[in-house]
Amino acid sequence: MALALVAATLSGCGGGTDEKKGKRGPSGPPQVGFVVVQPTNVPTTTELPGRTAAFETSEVRPQVAGLIRKRLFTEGSYVRAGQTLYQIDPRVYSAAVNEARGNLASAQANAEATRIQAERYRPLAEIEAVSKQEYTNAVASARQARAAVQQTRAALETARINLNFTNVPAPISGRIGRSLFTVGALVTTSQTDPLAVIQRTDPMFVDIQQSASELLTLRRALASGGVLPATAQVRLKLEDGSDYAQTGTIQFAEVTVNQSTGTVTLRARFPNPQNVLLPGMFVRAVFVQSIYKGAFLVPQQAVTRDPQGNATLFVVGPNNKAVQREVTAESTQGAFWVVTKGLNPGDKVVTQGTANLKPNAQIRPVPANSPQRVQAPQKGNGKAGSQGGGGGQDKQGTSQSGSR
Structure with missing residues (x-):
């Protein structure tokens, strides 16, 4: 009699487990959430490190x-x-000025004497009262005296300049x-x-470092016509994480690559009326470097990478089947990937429920973030199943009530 009761009990427990498993099993295709994508012009925001530099720097040195x-x-x-x-x-240089001034006066006096002598020799040479050679020597002496005046005048000017220095x-x-x-x-x-260093800090320069490979990629995109150049407006993030109030502009990019770092320097100019920026500060420069034409913004959770690094995603295909696509997604914009190839206007990109999704699987697509409808379990047709389910609910409710 006891063995019969044990067997009946085990049989009842097994039936209840199978019934519960049956109720937990999946019914129909999995539900996935999707977003409809449309092409747009997407600005590519770049954040790069930089250092501030004075607009002008001068070392004060003695002359x-x-x-x-x-x-x-x-x-x-x-x-x-x-x-x-x-x-x-200035004493030594003041004495040099006085000496040069005296030399100039002496040279001027000598020049006057030689000039007068040359003028006196002219009529005498015409009547051959003196030889022509003596007259020639007198004229040459007068010219040398005039040249000496110019030399001593230049020496006086040099002495005055040194005194001013x-x-x-x-x-x-x-x-x-x-x-x-x-x-x-x-x-x-x-x-x-130097004696001291003077720096002009309004405006200020910010030297931004960008890798040469990124610059080459941008230039290729610009040459192919897929990317539009953007206005070179730059914003700064300071070392404490705050934003700098003023906006700057890109001035130029250097034509050489730093051999040790492999970067190219971009120089931006910023107004600095409050002297917030100091030379040598580390900053982060944020600016729109280019604009992608006809790109798609896709939520990042929708894009996955295969072992080769290729970007893939799922779209809702005909007859509600999951279609896997390989796309080109090389940059991000906030919480989105910027997809430049592989999508068409109006595609429904699956963003939710992609964990176990397989290509060509039947799916039940709904707009992303739609609330999931959960229906209450229906009672079975059999009296035993209905009573067993009801008994289980009563016990659970009693247990919860007791715990409360």
Whole structure:
């Protein structure tokens, strides 16, 4: 009797398991979500690293040798072109000016004497009171005296220039850094270090690095007509992640490739009225480098890569069958792949339910992100199955009620 009850119990459990398995099994083709794609002009946004550089940089260097007597600026301040920055001891150069001035006066006196002598010899040479050779020598001496006057005048001008060089001016307007030499230091024209460095920081340059391979790809696309050139407007991201308020423009691209990095330098110009940008800062440049004509924006989850790196996706084909397509997707735009080949206007690209999808499989397509309808399980025709299902629900409800 006990064995009969055990056998009946095992038989009932097995029947319930088969019934539940039957209810969990799939019914009909899998449901997938799709989006309808249309061609559009897609801008290609590029983000590249860059370094800021001063618009103008000038090293303040001495033009004459001597001791620094005064420093006439505040370190870190704004200086204007022509403003005196240092004063070098001028005594030696002032004496050179006085010496050159005296030499000039002597040369002018000698030139006057030789001129008068040559004029006196002229009538005497005509009446042969003096020899023609003496007259010729007198004329030559007068010319040499005039040449000596020009030489001494040039020496006086040089001495005056050197005297002016004792006041060291600012070559350009801009922010001056720290002074590398103090009062009392000896400076020379052949020294290695400058006295100070002046940098003009408004506007500012940003040197952007782009790989040569990317630049070649862009030029090929432009030559083929598939890509339109974009306006060279640039935005900056600073080191702290914030966006720079001003917008810059691309000025030019260098014609040589850096041999150590394999990159080409693009130079952009930015206004910097608030001096937010400082020379040498690391920034990220964001700009639209090109625009793809007639490209498709496809959600990234729809595109997969095969072992060879080729991009593939599924579209809804005739009779609601999954058709696998190989496409060209070389860049991204936010959450989308930019597909330039392999799609047609109006294609329904499968974006949801692609995990176990196979080519030519029967599918049930619905618009992406549509809510899935879940129907309540229907009771079976048999009384035993109905009672077994109801009993299971009662037990579950009792258990949940008890847990609450």
